[in-house]
Amino acid sequence: MISWNLYSRGDKIFSIVVSLLIGMFTIATLYPFIYIAAVSFSSGFAAQAGKVVLTPIQLTTEAYKYILVQPEFWISYRNTFIYTIGGTILSLLFIIPAAYALSRPQLIGRRYFNLFIAFTMWFNAGLIPFYLNMRDLNLLDSMFGIILAFAVNAFNIILLRNFFESLPQSFEEAARMDGANDFQILWKVFIPLSKPAIATITLFCIVARWNGFFWAMVLLQSEDKIPLQVFLRHTLATLSDDDEFAMTQLEAAYSAETVTAAIIVCSVIPVLLVYPWIQKYFEKGILLGGVKE
Amino acid sequence: MTSVILDKVAKSYGNLEVVHNIDLTIESQEFVVLVGPSGCGKSTTLRMIAGLEEISGGTVSIDSRVVNRVAPKDRDVAMVFQNYALYPHLNVANNIAFGLRIRRTPKDEIAKTVADVAAILGLTDYLDRRPSDLSGGQRQRVAMGRAIVRRPKVFLFDEPLSNLDAKLRTQMRAEIKQLHKRLDVTSVYVTHDQVEAMTLADRIVVMNDGYIEQIGSPMDLFMNPVSTFVAGFIGSPPMNQMQGVVSGTPSGKQVMIGDAAFAIPDNISVSDGQQVVVGVRPEHFSMTPDDGSPAIPISLNLVEPLGSEALLHATIAGQPVIIKAETNGDIKHLSGISQVYAPRNLVKIFDAESGVVITGQHGS
Amino acid sequence: MNTGSDKRHVTTVTTTRKRTLKQKLIWLGDHFRNEWQIYLMLLPTIIWMILFLYKPMYGLQIAFKDYSIFRGVANSPWAGLEHFETLFTNDQFIRAFWNTIKISFLNLLFGFPAPIILALMFNEVMNATYKKTAQTIVYLPHFISSVIIAGIVITAFSPSVGIVNTVLGWLGIDSIYFLTKPEWFRPIFVGTGIWQEAGFGSIVFLAAIAGVSPSLYESAVVDGASRWQMMWKITLPSILPTILIMLIIRIGNVMEVSFELIILLYQPATYETADVVNTFVYRQGLQSGRYDFAAAAGLFNAVVAFVLVMIANTLSRRYSRTSLW
Numbered sequence: 001m002i003s004w005n006l007y008s009r010g011d012k013i014f015s016i017v018v019s020l021l022i023g024m025f026t027i028a029t030l031y032p033f034i035y036i037a038a039v040s041f042s043s044g045f046a047a048q049a050g051k052v053v054l055t056p057i058q059l060t061t062e063a064y065k066y067i068l069v070q071p072e073f074w075i076s077y078r079n080t081f082i083y084t085i086g087g088t089i090l091s092l093l094f095i096i097p098a099a100y101a102l103s104r105p106q107l108i109g110r111r112y113f114n115l116f117i118a119f120t121m122w123f124n125a126g127l128i129p130f131y132l133n134m135r136d137l138n139l140l141d142s143m144f145g146i147i148l149a150f151a152v153n154a155f156n157i158i159l160l161r162n163f164f165e166s167l168p169q170s171f172e173e174a175a176r177m178d179g180a181n182d183f184q185i186l187w188k189v190f191i192p193l194s195k196p197a198i199a200t201i202t203l204f205c206i207v208a209r210w211n212g213f214f215w216a217m218v219l220l221q222s223e224d225k226i227p228l229q230v231f232l233r234h235t236l237a238t239l240s241d242d243d244e245f246a247m248t249q250l251e252a253a254y255s256a257e258t259v260t261a262a263i264i265v266c267s268v269i270p271v272l273l274v275y276p277w278i279q280k281y282f283e284k285g286i287l288l289g290g291v292k293e
Numbered sequence: 294m295t296s297v298i299l300d301k302v303a304k305s306y307g308n309l310e311v312v313h314n315i316d317l318t319i320e321s322q323e324f325v326v327l328v329g330p331s332g333c334g335k336s337t338t339l340r341m342i343a344g345l346e347e348i349s350g351g352t353v354s355i356d357s358r359v360v361n362r363v364a365p366k367d368r369d370v371a372m373v374f375q376n377y378a379l380y381p382h383l384n385v386a387n388n389i390a391f392g393l394r395i396r397r398t399p400k401d402e403i404a405k406t407v408a409d410v411a412a413i414l415g416l417t418d419y420l421d422r423r424p425s426d427l428s429g430g431q432r433q434r435v436a437m438g439r440a441i442v443r444r445p446k447v448f449l450f451d452e453p454l455s456n457l458d459a460k461l462r463t464q465m466r467a468e469i470k471q472l473h474k475r476l477d478v479t480s481v482y483v484t485h486d487q488v489e490a491m492t493l494a495d496r497i498v499v500m501n502d503g504y505i506e507q508i509g510s511p512m513d514l515f516m517n518p519v520s521t522f523v524a525g526f527i528g529s530p531p532m533n534q535m536q537g538v539v540s541g542t543p544s545g546k547q548v549m550i551g552d553a554a555f556a557i558p559d560n561i562s563v564s565d566g567q568q569v570v571v572g573v574r575p576e577h578f579s580m581t582p583d584d585g586s587p588a589i590p591i592s593l594n595l596v597e598p599l600g601s602e603a604l605l606h607a608t609i610a611g612q613p614v615i616i617k618a619e620t621n622g623d624i625k626h627l628s629g630i631s632q633v634y635a636p637r638n639l640v641k642i643f644d645a646e647s648g649v650v651i652t653g654q655h656g657s
Numbered sequence: 658m659n660t661g662s663d664k665r666h667v668t669t670v671t672t673t674r675k676r677t678l679k680q681k682l683i684w685l686g687d688h689f690r691n692e693w694q695i696y697l698m699l700l701p702t703i704i705w706m707i708l709f710l711y712k713p714m715y716g717l718q719i720a721f722k723d724y725s726i727f728r729g730v731a732n733s734p735w736a737g738l739e740h741f742e743t744l745f746t747n748d749q750f751i752r753a754f755w756n757t758i759k760i761s762f763l764n765l766l767f768g769f770p771a772p773i774i775l776a777l778m779f780n781e782v783m784n785a786t787y788k789k790t791a792q793t794i795v796y797l798p799h800f801i802s803s804v805i806i807a808g809i810v811i812t813a814f815s816p817s818v819g820i821v822n823t824v825l826g827w828l829g830i831d832s833i834y835f836l837t838k839p840e841w842f843r844p845i846f847v848g849t850g851i852w853q854e855a856g857f858g859s860i861v862f863l864a865a866i867a868g869v870s871p872s873l874y875e876s877a878v879v880d881g882a883s884r885w886q887m888m889w890k891i892t893l894p895s896i897l898p899t900i901l902i903m904l905i906i907r908i909g910n911v912m913e914v915s916f917e918l919i920i921l922l923y924q925p926a927t928y929e930t931a932d933v934v935n936t937f938v939y940r941q942g943l944q945s946g947r948y949d950f951a952a953a954a955g956l957f958n959a960v961v962a963f964v965l966v967m968i969a970n971t972l973s974r975r976y977s978r979t980s981l982w
Binding site for chain 1: 694699701705706708710711712714719729782784787790793794795796798800802804805807808811817818822823826884885938939942948952956958959962963966967
Binding site: 171175176178 | 382396
């Protein structure tokens with residue numbers, strides 16, 4: 001890149017204007033989070049009066065106290081961890097060996113296997129047959145069902161397969177001549193060499209699991225199995241028109257809005273904690289998938 | 294004591310045959326170099342010996358055992374790859390030990406063997422380093438260490454020096470040769486660099502278009518190329534090749550290139566008026582008429598000094614030639630040269646159409 | 658000595674090395690003996706796909722049946738095209754279909770250029786720390802669940818407490834209950850999409866920009882071009898292939914509106930503009946139990962989507978040498 005000192009006056013003005021626009025967009029992206037955090041720490045009265053703009057008004061943690069004493073909140077939080085960790089591990093157990101096999105030129109019918117897997121990205125039976133299939137498999141209202149039924153994703157397989165194919169062939173050949181079998185090659189050579197790609201896929205799995213909402217809502221009935229997102233949804237839907245809640249909030253210094261905001265904050269915090277750690281991977285990882293030379 | 298025998302070995306991809314009926318016997322402890330331009334099938338041949346490519350036809354035997362259907366790991370061969378294939382996540386010691394670990398060799402034995410190999414290759418101080426922290430030459434040594442640690446029956450080298458710079462290449466070339474002397478293991482080495490082939494090989498196999506052009510010792514190939522292809526491939530600069538016509542004179546046979554006459558050995562079976570290619574190595578031209586060969590007029594275009602020698606870029610009857618001449622520390626005297634001599638016994642004659650050499654007793 | 662050259666004169670006898678059946682079987686036996694592990698590695702995924710993705714495709718036949726829970730997919734009586742006839746005369750479905758198209762079109766019109774503009778702008782930012790920080794922040798919403806996004810939108814647009822109405826109040830405008838107003842649904846939905854995805858979407862374009870040879874810019878500087886001119890004359894044309902591919906992908910995904918967010922944001926008052934095919938399927942099938950009818954709607958959606966994806970892939974192959982998968 002050309003050094004700033006060599007910019008003409010016009011270029012400098014242009015660059016500064018663009019930087020300011022970027023700054024505005026960044027603030028616009030960030031603002032809703034700040035706003036929600038501010039609401040969550042404000043009193044119900046202040047929030048209801050629409051006074052919260054940037055910082056908490058009448059600072060209080062009542063909304064959090066209201067949430068954190070609810071056992072359902074903790075159960076759903078725990079469930080989300082189970083779904084996220086279990087689901088991600090299961091996904092990797094499916095995806096990594098499959099991607100390895102599909103990257104091997106010696107696999108007979110490789111083209112057809114690839115087509116078999118890719119086809120599921122282009123054509124989807126849709127909600128109803130999937131739901132009925134889950135019922136036929138006896139996986140309704142089952143934690144294991146949720147973990148298993150969303151374990152594999154064609155896009156992730158193809159992404160990792162592309163990465164494996166991009167590794168120099170000689171790594172595999174050298175290991176093979178050293179006497180390694182395919183499981184050893186995968187475990188001792190390919191997986192260590194593919195850390196960025198596997199990290200990316202792990203990230204995609206974790207994010208999908210952590211945020212998974214629709215199917216958990218549809219498939220799970222028991223209160224003790226629902227993940228955080230479904231709990232959040234229930235709370236959002238019931239808080240505002242819950243008469244009993246409306247009665248209590250005047251004295252309690254929290255409102256439907258501050259409680260909602262508090263739940264949102266609780267749900268986003270884990271994402272924010274892992275986000276910087278994963279960020280370095282996904283920029284590279286996103287480019288591994290789909291579009292292939 | 295391991296020989297490698299290729300019997301009518303062929304390789305095809307679909308309907309495209311890339312290696313055709315190769316016959317080659319590599320003796321025990323011999324160092325054989327497969328050389329040829331890219332795409333000539335030399336790497337494919339090596340990979341068939343290694344077991345990395347399926348053999349489409351014929352048989353490969355290692356130690357009198359046909360290995361066509363034997364997995365690479367069971368052939369007891371080791372290979373050094375062009376890009377070294379060093380595992381970036383393992384340090385030098387673990388890279389070298391990889392094959393032993395896979396084969397579940399006892400730990401103390403692994404440690405001892407790795408130490409021995411590291412000592413041979415001068416890697417003892419680098420065992421804890423990752424490949425990314427090594428120089429090109431050190432990586433090359435680790436790659437060789439990984440091959441020799443298993444004490445295989447056959448070493449295979451796939452252009453192992455092509456990623457090194459010129460100076461390092463010369464040095465590693467010497468190390469490979471010393472290593473071979475020390476370990477005495479049958480070795481097959483693939484390269485496109487004829488200098489490497491000449492310096493390393495007991496025997497060179499020149500390949501072209503999936504066929505073997507010639508097999509012979511380095512000096513044999515240099516002095517007696519069987520075809521214009523080999524003549525043009527071996528030697529640096531390669532043999533000069535000029536189109537000419539045979540004509541008999543009272544003093545013996547000669548080939549006319551324009552007005553220039555090249556005396557040729559009398560027993561060569563050519564007839565008057567035959568179109569041939571005359572081959573003379575740049576270093577075989579002489580400035581003095583040692584054996585009574587006729588003077589050949591040249592028109593000199595350029596003198597390239599190399600130090601003790603110089604390359605004269607000239608034309609003989611319009612056809613370009615390169616002549617290597619001694620400088621004796623000065624090139625001034627070379628710029629005036631207008632004629633050279635080609636000693637009769639060093640002149641090679643090839644058939645103009647097929648490029649095959651025409652020899653004395655038994656013409657082909 | 659071995660002369661190979663003369664072999665070239667023997668005009669190559671076409672050496673077709675056709676294997677006999679026996680040789681083929683031996684070869685296959687060797688192959689599976691040596692390579693069985695990779696088939697074992699692939700097997701779980703294949704079984705999973707059959708069980709969870711292909712079996713439902715078989716189950717799609719209920720779109721042509723009178724589905725009864727008790728009889729199951731295979732044993733329910735055929736109904737021919739009855740459900741499709743009902744479907745195409747159903748005002749709600751037709752509305753949902755056009756809503757899908759309209760929302761997708763708006764997404765394309767406003768949502769597609771946003772990440773490109775953002776990437777071009779990021780490319781002009783000189784301060785590396787500033788750029789990195791801004792990127793970190795604008796990628797973030799991509800990782801936030803739709804429930805939370807919906808929660809934020811609902812809170813921010815709430816008539817009593819929402820910041821949007823608070824600001825409108827400062828300007829002397831009466832508060833609007835945005836989420837009950839059909840005319841506001843699409844702008845809010847599309848705007849939310851841009852807020853959530855523009856940053857993350859810019860990654861692909863930034864990578865394309867990073868691939869542009871610096872010497873192009875250097876020679877332009879020598880020629881006296883301004884940054885503005887370079888953006889138009891170098892950067893944009895250089896990333897045009899990427900833009901084209903991403904556009905084709907977008908067109909292929911027209912039928913895939915993120916219905917999760919719609920389910921969370923719409924209400925009967927806004928069905929008029931917000932209801933899309935998938936939300937329609939969800940209500941008819943999973944909420945009202947009309948499985949066969951809803952499956953028919955879903956099948957129609959899936960077939961249209963499949964055709965669009967196939968067209969997109971063909972276009973992409975033609976224009977860019979690259980296939981999308």
